Amino acid sequence: MKHPMQVLVVEDNAGDARLLHEMFSNERPGSFKVTHLLRISDALAYLAKNVVDVVLLDLGLPDGHGLDTIRRARAVAPGVPVIVLTGLDDEALAAEAMKEGAQDYLIKGQIENRALPRALRHAIERNRMQSETDLIRVHQLQFKDEFLSHVSHELRSPLNAIYQFVSILMDKLAGDVNEEQQQYLAIAMRNVKQLQAMIGDLLEVTRVQAGQLTIEPERTSMAAAVAYAVNTLEGAATAKGITLAVDIESELALACADPTRIRQILIILIDNAIKFTPAGGSVTVQCRVFETDSNMLVLRVLDTGCGIKLEMMDRVFERLFQVPDDSLAGRKGLGLGLYICKELVTRQGGQIWAGAAPGQGAVLSVTLPIFSLPNLIAPIIKRMSGSQRTVTLIIVELGSETGWLSDEARSEHTQGVRDLMQQCLHSDRDVLLPKVSSAGAAELMFIVAVSDADGAESLSSRIRTQFKASEPARAAGLTLSSSHRPLAMARRSAVDMMDDSLNSIAGALEQQINHELSLRMVANG
Numbered sequence: 307m308k309h310p311m312q313v314l315v316v317e318d319n320a321g322d323a324r325l326l327h328e329m330f331s332n333e334r335p336g337s338f339k340v341t342h343l344l345r346i347s348d349a350l351a352y353l354a355k356n357v358v359d360v361v362l363l364d365l366g367l368p369d370g371h372g373l374d375t376i377r378r379a380r381a382v383a384p385g386v387p388v389i390v391l392t393g394l395d396d397e398a399l400a401a402e403a404m405k406e407g408a409q410d411y412l413i414k415g416q417i418e419n420r421a422l423p424r425a426l427r428h429a430i431e432r433n434r435m436q437s438e439t440d441l442i443r444v445h446q447l448q449f450k451d452e453f454l455s456h457v458s459h460e461l462r463s464p465l466n467a468i469y470q471f472v473s474i475l476m477d478k479l480a481g482d483v484n485e486e487q488q489q490y491l492a493i494a495m496r497n498v499k500q501l502q503a504m505i506g507d508l509l510e511v512t513r514v515q516a517g518q519l520t521i522e523p524e525r526t527s528m529a530a531a532v533a534y535a536v537n538t539l540e541g542a543a544t545a546k547g548i549t550l551a552v553d554i555e556s557e558l559a560l561a562c563a564d565p566t567r568i569r570q571i572l573i574i575l576i577d578n579a580i581k582f583t584p585a586g587g588s589v590t591v592q593c594r595v596f597e598t599d600s601n602m603l604v605l606r607v608l609d610t611g612c613g614i615k616l617e618m619m620d621r622v623f624e625r626l627f628q629v630p631d632d633s634l635a636g637r638k639g640l641g642l643g644l645y646i647c648k649e650l651v652t653r654q655g656g657q658i659w660a661g662a663a664p665g666q667g668a669v670l671s672v673t674l675p676i677f678s679l680p681n682l683i684a685p686i687i688k689r690m691s692g693s694q695r696t697v698t699l700i701i702v703e704l705g706s707e708t709g710w711l712s713d714e715a716r717s718e719h720t721q722g723v724r725d726l727m728q729q730c731l732h733s734d735r736d737v738l739l740p741k742v743s744s745a746g747a748a749e750l751m752f753i754v755a756v757s758d759a760d761g762a763e764s765l766s767s768r769i770r771t772q773f774k775a776s777e778p779a780r781a782a783g784l785t786l787s788s789s790h791r792p793l794a795m796a797r798r799s800a801v802d803m804m805d806d807s808l809n810s811i812a813g814a815l816e817q818q819i820n821h822e823l824s825l826r827m828v829a830n831g
Contacts, residue, residue, distance in 0.1 A: 310339040346370035353383040376406040387433035524741035535572035547585040555594035562677040575607040583611035619660040679812035698762040700753040707783040762790040
C-alpha cells in the first residue's frame with residue numbers, strides 16, 4: 307500500500323492555512339498527510355524527530371523572517387525539499403530563495419487547486435534527482451582524489467631522482483658542462499621544481515579532503531615568516547625583473563598561528579603575485595594590525611599585475627579554478643594554491659579575500675588572530691567564583707627516550723599528546739595554551755587552570771594516566787612529566803577581577819612561562 311505524502315505546512319496566517327487544507331482535501335483520500343505548525347522553532351523541532359517528504363514554508367513567521375527561515379530548515383533537514391510560500395510576487399526574492407536551496411516559490415492567492423499537489427510532487431522529484439547527482443559527483447571527486455594521491459606518491463621518487471642527477475650535472479660533480487648545456491640544465495631544473503610544487507599541492511589537497519591537515523598554532527612572528535618567504539622567492543622576482551618589497555608595522559604583535567603554515571601561505575601568495583606581474587612591476591607584502599578588528603593581524607600581498615575581475619574574486623579560491631584567459635596559459639598551474647591558502651587560513655581562525663590594488667593590480671588579504679593571553683584565559687577567569695582566587699599554571703614536558711626521528715615525527719607526536727591532554731580538561735576551568743616554544747630536546751606545554759594545588763595535581767594525574775595508556779606514545783618511546791605553579795590572587799570584587807585582574811593574571815602567567823623556558827635553556831646548556 308502506498309504511504310501518504312508527509313507534508314509539513316509552516317504558516318501562521320489562519321486564512322492561508324485553511325485554503326491550503328482545502329486544496330489537499332480535494333485530492334484522493336490518503337494521498338497526503340498534512341501537519342500544520344505556526345512557528346519555525348516548532349517546525350525545526352518537528353523536522354528533527356519526524357519523517358517529512360516536503361515542507362511548505364512561509365517566509366514571514368513570528369520567530370523567523372525571510373531567507374533565514376529557509377537556511378534554518380535546510381540546516382536541520384538538508385534532504386527534505388522546501389517550497390516557499392509568500393505573498394510577494396518578487397522575482398529577485400524568488401531567485402535568492404532558490405539559491406538558498408528552495409525547490410519552488412509559490413505566491414499566495416495565485417495557487418490553483420490542482421497546481422499545489424503537482425508542485426509538491428515535482429519538488430520531491432527534483433530534490434531526488436539533485437541528491438543523486440550530488441552523490442555521483444561526490445563519488446567522482448573521491449575517486450579522483452584517491453587517484454591523484456596515488457599518482458602523486460608514485461611520481462615523487464622518480465622526480466626526486468631526476469632532481470638529484472640534474473643537480474649533480476649543474477654542480478659539475480660529474481664533469482664540466484659548457485654554457486649552452488648549463489642553460490638546458492637550468493630549464494630542466496625549473497620544470498622539475500614546478501612539477502614538485504604541483505605534486506606537493508596535490509598531496510596537500512588530499513590531506514585536506516581526508517581531514518588530515520594539521521594545524522599547530524603558537525606564538526608566531528609574522529615579520530620572521532615574511533622574511534623567510536621573501537628570501538625564498540627573491541631570486542624568482544629578480545630573474546623576472548620584479549621589485550619585491552616589505553612593509554611591516556613596527557613593534558607588530560605576535561600572531562596565534564602555525565608558523566610552518568604561515569610560511570606556506572606567504573610563499574603561495576607571493577609566488578602567485580610574481581607569476582601574474584609583468585617585468586618591471588612590483589610585489590609588496592604588508593603586515594599590520596587589522597583596521598577593523600584590533601584582535602587580528604592583516605597580511606596583504608599587493609602586485610601591479612593584470613588584477614582579478616570582480617566576478618572572479620570569490621571563485622579564485624575554489625579548488626581547481628583557473629582564470630579563463632588564454633594569454634595566461636603559460637602561467638597556469640593546477641588551480642590549487644589559493645584553495646589550499648583558504649583552507650590553511652580558515653582553520654586558523656582567519657579569513658582570506660581578493661580585491662583590487664591601486665593601479666588595477668590584485669591584492670590578496672589574510673587575517674589571523676593576535677596571540678593574546680588575556681583573550682585566551684578570559685572565558686575561564688569570568689567563571690571564577692567569589693571564593694576561588696587561585697590560578698595555577700601546569701607545565702607538561704614531553705620528551706623522547708630515543709630522540710626525535712624527524713621534525714615531522716616530533717610535530718605529529720606532540721599534536722597527539724596535546725589532543726590527549728585536551729580530553730582531560732574541564733572546558734569551564736582549564737585552558738591548554740597554544741604552543742609557546744620548544745625547550746631543546748623536550749616539548750613544553752602549558753595549561754592554565756582555575757584551581758588550587760590539589761585540583762592541579764588531580765588534573766596532572768589524569769593526564770599522566772591517559773598518557774601511560776596511550777599505545778602510540780609507548781610505541782614512540784615518549785616520556786611525560788608535569789609540575790604546577792600556583793598564582794595566588796588578591797581578593798577583589800567581581801568587577802575589578804574582570805577590569806584589571808585579567809591583565810595582571812596574564813602578566814603573571816607570561817612571566818612564569820618565560821621563567822620556565824629560561825630554566826630549560828640553562829639546563830640544556
